[in-house]
Amino acid sequence: MRTVAVVLAGGSGDRFGPGIPKQLLPLAGQALIEHSVAAFEQAPGVDSILVVMAAGYTQQASSLLAGGKYSKLTGIIEGGASRTESTRRAIAELGGTECDVLFHDAARPLVSQQTIADCVAALAVHRAVGVAVPSSDTIAVIANGVMTAMPRRDTLVRCQTPQGFRLSVIRRAYQRADADPGFAELPATDDCGIVLRYLPEVAVQVVAGSERNIKITYPRDLAVAEALLRS
Numbered sequence: 001m002r003t004v005a006v007v008l009a010g011g012s013g014d015r016f017g018p019g020i021p022k023q024l025l026p027l028a029g030q031a032l033i034e035h036s037v038a039a040f041e042q043a044p045g046v047d048s049i050l051v052v053m054a055a056g057y058t059q060q061a062s063s064l065l066a067g068g069k070y071s072k073l074t075g076i077i078e079g080g081a082s083r084t085e086s087t088r089r090a091i092a093e094l095g096g097t098e099c100d101v102l103f104h105d106a107a108r109p110l111v112s113q114q115t116i117a118d119c120v121a122a123l124a125v126h127r128a129v130g131v132a133v134p135s136s137d138t139i140a141v142i143a144n145g146v147m148t149a150m151p152r153r154d155t156l157v158r159c160q161t162p163q164g165f166r167l168s169v170i171r172r173a174y175q176r177a178d179a180d181p182g183f184a185e186l187p188a189t190d191d192c193g194i195v196l197r198y199l200p201e202v203a204v205q206v207v208a209g210s211e212r213n214i215k216i217t218y219p220r221d222l223a224v225a226e227a228l229l230r231s
Helices: 032-042 058-065 083-094 113-123 167-178 191-198 219-230
Strands: 003-009 048-053 073-078 100-105 128-134 141-143 146-149 157-166 205-208
Touching: 003 032, 003 083, 003 113, 032 048, 032 058, 032 100, 032 113, 048 058, 048 083, 058 073, 073 083, 083 100, 083 167, 083 191, 100 113, 100 167, 113 128, 113 157, 113 205, 128 191, 157 167, 157 191, 167 191
Parallel strands: 003 048, 003 100, 048 073, 128 205
Antiparallel strands: 100 157, 128 157, 141 146
């Protein structure tokens, strides 16, 4: 089965303040987005790469990724106003031919070859997979600033990306989300959430992640990523 990596770089990075999107900021001599694209370029199990870029920045991304460095790159398209809208556009771009798809946040530049390979292998058996690491903290449920419950820590994980699916599975999940008038009131924050809500019959297999696979959310996270790269 052909495997496509979709690098989601459609966010505006508001927490970084005004200016260019964070996925174009430098990290160890390369733009943030290049680290993710390069990881999938190097992965033997990935056949092609599609980049979903923030609106108005597709040309800058094309300039960064041009020059033949990334032979698997098949396209750069404009993302939507939300994570789910960017995924919808990627699904439409991939068309109707069945394949396995890995959706990865460009804000996670340190994804490892082991994690990618494990996702590809898991999709040979399962129709949906999500990368996760155990929660080292106790998590509390709160309401109006008051703790109301404390789930068992051994049942909790922290989700990362990639998240992988058969293309037909994630397309069907989004079709059901689009038909749900209540979806906008409680939108999902990632693609596993869409599958869990709208295709409960599809099991989402957990693939072990890595503590190095951090998400760049705030400016200080770039310094942490630099330190991890040096180590």
